[in-house]
Amino acid sequence: MTIEVRNIVKRFGAFAALDHVDLRVETGELVALLGPSGSGKTTLLRIIAGLEWPDEGDIRFDGEDALKQGAGERHVGFVFQHYALFRHMSVFENVAFGLRVQPRAVRKSEAAIRARVHDLLDLVQLRWLAERYPSQLSGGQRQRIALARALAIEPRILLLDEPFGALDAKVRKELRQWLRTLHDEIHVTSLFVTHDQEEALEVANRVVVMDKGRIEQVGTPAEVYDNPRTAFVHAFIGESIVLPVEVRDGRVRLGASDLDLAVDGAASGPSQLFVRRHDMDVGPVGSGALEGAVRRVRTFGPVQRADVALTSAGGETLIEIDTPRDRRLAPGDVVGLHPRRYRIFAAEA
C-alpha cells in the first residue's frame, strides 16, 4: 500500500501545523517522521490515520482518496504514544477489540477470533500475559500489546506515534531492534513519528525530517546524515560545529580573515559553515584553513574530544572536535584545523 500526501495544510487557529506538505511512501517501507516538537509530525500522522482532518490537500492510499473514509474505514493500525490500551479490558480483549467490533456480516467466529488473538500475542511474544490488565504491564509490554491490537485488524498501513518515547533507554533499544525485525517479517507499510534522531536513523529505511510544519528533507538515513540539504537538517541530525561566515567574491570569510575553502556554489552573503565534529582534521599550524589553541582534552572510547579556541575567529569562538587518539593533543597546543567535509548554508534571516 502506497501513501501519497499531497499539499496538505492544517491550521490550528493562526498556527500552521502543516504548511503544504507533500510526501510519498512506497509499499513495505518503514519511514520515520523526524523533527522537534511542534514540527507537525504527529499532526501529519493523525491526518493519515483519519483522526484529524486537513484544511487543504489530499491523502491517497494506493491512488484512492482516503479523505472520503472515516478513521474506522481506512484499515490503518495506529499505535498511540501512551498506548491508549482499554484499561478495563484484559490484554486478550484489547487485542480482540478490533475483531469484535467488525460488522456482523464480516465478523469472524469466536474460535477464529481466539486463534487470531493468540497468533498476535505470539507474534509480540506476550501470550502469557493474555489475562492481565494494562495496569499490570510494564511500559515495554504495553507498547507491544498496543502494536498487537493495531495489527489485529490486518491494517494496510501501520502508524506509530512516538513508539518508544515513554520507555527507558534500555527497553527502548531492545524494542527498536524488535520493531525492525518485526517489520521485516510482516512488511506492512509503516510510518513512525520520533524526535529522536538515533531512533530514526537506526530503524527507518527512509527518514522525513520536518520543521515548522514543512518537510526539510526526505532520504535514507545515510543521505540525511551525510548530505543534509538545509542548515536545519545539518544542525538537527548529528553533532555539528557551526561557524558564522560570510561568502563574498567566491571566498569564505570568517571574521577578518579569508578561509582557504572552496565556496562550493554557496550564494554570497552572510552564511553558516557546518562541519561534523569528527570531520575536522588536526595538523600543524598553517596546515589548514583554521587555527586554534587547545583548551581542554577528554579521552574516552575510540576518540579524544577537545575544546579548541579558534584564533582565526579572534580567539573567542570555542568549538568541540573529535579526533583519533593517535594524534595526542594537550591543553595549550596550537594547531591547524581543516574541515575534511563541510557545508555552507545561507544564514537564516
Add this chain to the structure above:
Amino acid sequence: MAEAESATPTPTPTRAREPRNDALTEPRLVRYGIIALAVAFLTAFIVLPLVLVFAQAFREGLAAYVAALADPEAQSAVLLTLTVAAISVGLNLVFGVVMAWAIAKFEFAGRTLLISLIDLPFSVSPVIAGLVFVLLFGAQGALGAWLIARDVPILFALPGIVLATTFVTFPFVARELIPLMLQQGTQEEEAAISLGASGWRAFVRVTLPNIKWGLIYGILLCNARAMGEFGAVSVVSGHIRGETNTMPLLVEILYNEYQIMAAFAVASLLAALAVVTLVVKAVLERRLAEGRRQRDH
C-alpha cells in the same frame, strides 16, 4: 516503609511510625482534645438526631409503625417519591452524561460558561428554583396559560414536581463525570474508532466502562437528593393530600398536625435511605480510588 518500621518493636513506637511528622505532631493532650471535640460534635449533631428519628418512629411499637406506613396517604407519598426520583434520576443520567461528554471531549465556544452554569442549581436556593417554575408554568405564565388551555397540568401535578426535582439535582451526575472524563482524555475513544468501532460502540464498550463507578456514584447522590428535596418541590406541589405530597412534604404536614409518631415513621424511611446511601457511597469511593490508582500505574 512506615508500616515496615512500625512492625518491628521499637522503644518509641509513635516516633518510629511517623518519623517525618514530628513538626506536625501535637502534644497528646491537644490531640485527644481535638479528637474528642470532633466526636462530640458529630454525636450531638448527627448521630443523636438519627437515633432520635428511629426512637420516635418506634415509640408506640412496631404495630403502630407499620400502621402509620400502611396509611394510604403515606403509601401514596412513598410511591410519588419513588416515581419522581426514578424519572429525575433518569433524566439527569442522560443529560449529565451528554453534558460531561460535550465538555470533556470537545472544544467549543462557551464551554467554560457551560461548566459554571452546571453549578447554578447548587448555588440557587431551592425555593427560588420552585418559584421559577411557578412563574413559567403558572396560570399567569405565558407557557402555563398555553399548557392549561390544552389541559396539560404541570404545576400541582407530577410533571411540576419532576421538573423542580430534576433542576435541583441536575449537577450531581455531570459534576462527578466531568473531572473523570477530562482526566481520561480521548485517546481510548480514538483507538476504538481507528479499530473500526462506531461512535456508539466506542461509547458503550470503552467510555461507559471507564466512567462506570463515577456514574453510579453520581446517580446515588442524585437519587438521595431527589428523594429528600423539600423546598423546590414544596413550592410547585400544591400539597394535595394523597396526590402531590412527596415523603418530605408529608413529614411536615403530619408533624404540623401533631401526628408526631406518624411523621417520624415516614421520616425514618428517609433516614434509612440516607444511611444506605452513606454505606454504598463509602464502598463506591473505595472503588473509585482503586480505579484512579490503576490509572496512575
